[in-house]
Amino acid sequence: MDNVALQTSLKKFPREARAEILDLSAPEIWLRDLRDNINFAFQPIVNIHTGACYGVEALLRGYEDLGFDKIPDVFDYAHHNGMLHKTEITLKEMSISKFAKLEMDHFVRLFLNIDNRVLDSADYRPGQTGRLLRKYGLSLRSICLEISERHEVSSGGNTSKVLEQYSERPYKLALDDFGTGYAGLKVLYDYHPDFIKIDRYFINDIHIDEKKKIFLSNIVSLAHVLGITVVAEGVETEHEFLTCKEIGCDLLQGYFVQKPTLDLNKLNSSYHQISALNSRDRRAVGDDRKIIDEQIENIPALKFNTPMYEVFDIFRMNKHLTFFPVIDENKEPLGLVCENDLKYYTYSMYGKELILNKAYSKTLMDFVSNCPVADIRMGAEKIIEIFSLSKNPDGIIISDSFRYVGFLSASSLLRVINEKNLTYARDQNPLSKLPGNNVISDYVAQTLKNLDRSMTMIYFDFDNFKPF
The missing domain is CATH 3.10.580.10 (CBS-domain)
Known part of the structure; x- marks a missing residue:
């Protein structure tokens, strides 16, 4: 089918029928159309304290042109037709080749999603990721494979063996969508990932939801004890950012930092709005560094x-x-x-x-x-x-x-x-036991360091505050 006829057919049929029109059941046609239509947008993952770019996540784009409504539909279709492993390898090479062109002034990682069903595929062959990284001149430690909780990770068979193999390799492992999928704590216990990515469900409006705060606080504490880095995923507002930082999340991802972009030149080594916000955050004043x-x-x-x-x-x-x-x-x-x-x-x-x-x-x-x-x-x-x-x-x-x-x-x-x-004792007012002038002086001094913006300070002095 030539391009003109193809585009005409696509306009006549609803989106759910497009995959049938494209005759994607033939593996060679399917892989060719993936290469022709799919692109990858990158979204930065940054240090929550400094705003420095730690890595980028590769996100699939162009799937609508293949007749799919959602990204998971692409992999469901490939799995149903016995082409999931070939699909994974093709998309992995496309994302790695694009990532290799990214220029940063420091080391960054590529966070790459894998469909964990591929680990149980009969034709699964380990070692392909390392081969691709070497092909494009990248370190084996420059990639982090994200395992989603969307599909159950089986406790037996090939999946557990492959995950154990991955954990023994230099690659980093991340557990994606943590808290909303299958057996998150079990996978956390069995395979000890390097990262957990907290699902957007628990980040949304967390600053006004006490139950979400309690949940996230305990997960962060558990992760840090196990030596696991926590990524707050889907952060969209300043309030969500400040709450995630206060709770102890390590990395930040979401529209609040930057939306996914197809243009590598729009990715930054550091996101100054994060560092600027941290410097203005009153809760950060008087830290223990x-x-x-x-x-x-x-x-x-x-x-x-x-x-x-x-x-x-x-x-x-x-x-x-x-x-x-x-x-x-x-x-x-x-x-x-x-x-x-x-x-x-x-x-x-x-x-x-x-x-x-x-x-x-x-x-x-x-x-x-x-x-x-x-x-x-x-x-x-x-x-x-x-x-x-x-x-x-x-x-x-x-x-x-x-x-x-x-x-x-x-x-x-x-x-x-x-x-x-001792610091608390020095700062306390001996009568009221509340923070005294030292804390106030430190805050004023810290604030005056930010000379790039104007500010107004109001000082309240309460009369008859002490009962004697």
Whole structure:
């Protein structure tokens, strides 16, 4: 069917019949029409504290021209006709090839949705993602695969095996639409994703919905204890943004930052409206960063690909340390390697030789254990809460814009609490027990730093406030 005849036919029939007109049942025609009609829009995912672009999500566009009303209909059709795996590979290559052309002044990740039904496909073959990334000159760590809760993730069969394989690879994993699909907590427990993306349902009007606040607060606390990063998805208003930030979400995505765009040139390395709003947020004034900075221990971090013989040497040369943080090539923390986990190999007769044997194929990542991570901009109370809920007795990793900066041990956290209490005592009015002039002076000084805008301050002084 030529293009003129095709367009004429499309006008005569309702949209739900267009797929039949296009004769998409033939795999080669289906894949060709995907390449001809589908494009990808990218939407930024940004650091909720700084506005720096952390990654972009690839979103399907042009599906209407193939006769579908919604994006899921494309994959339902492919699944029904036994072409889901081929469809996934074709679309994945299209999005990766476009992402490879994106120019940023720092490392960003591609968040790419996968239909989890493909994991149970009879023709599923692992390794295709790595092949495509190498083809376009991208790092294996530059992609995050989003697993949606729209379809149930089976506990047996190929799905669980493939997810386990993904978790052992350098790719990041995200659980999309968290809270509205199938067995979210079960998948969270079984497969330990790197990210969870909170569904828009729980973000909408969260600033006026106490139940949503309670739900999200507990999910964020659980995720941080497990070392999982939380993305607030579908944020559309300033109030929603401020509430998600206050609760402790790490990343932000939605129309409030930027709508999805087909034009790569419209994506920014940093979204200054977020950083500007943070600087104006009165709740952020008087944060605990100075206190935390003073207590951070600068324990050197090991790169994820450090050879095991070097790991043994580092432990031997630093006898006062019983663990080291492990980071990836972008300095993002991956967890801890602890001396106790190496003792079996260190003290057994041939253990060390065995682990250094390349045929045995043990690497540093095989010994990395989870450790809670907190951003340095979090309040001291939030960091202590994350640590108190964790079973890791060593402490908590501190990051700045997702990059490792140091470690807070249990003793350091006690000093943070003590310093925080002293700060409260200094700031309190001895009669009313309310914040006194120090807090007011700090707020005025912080506000005056923003010289790029005009402002008005009103000072209230209540007469007869004290009963004596």
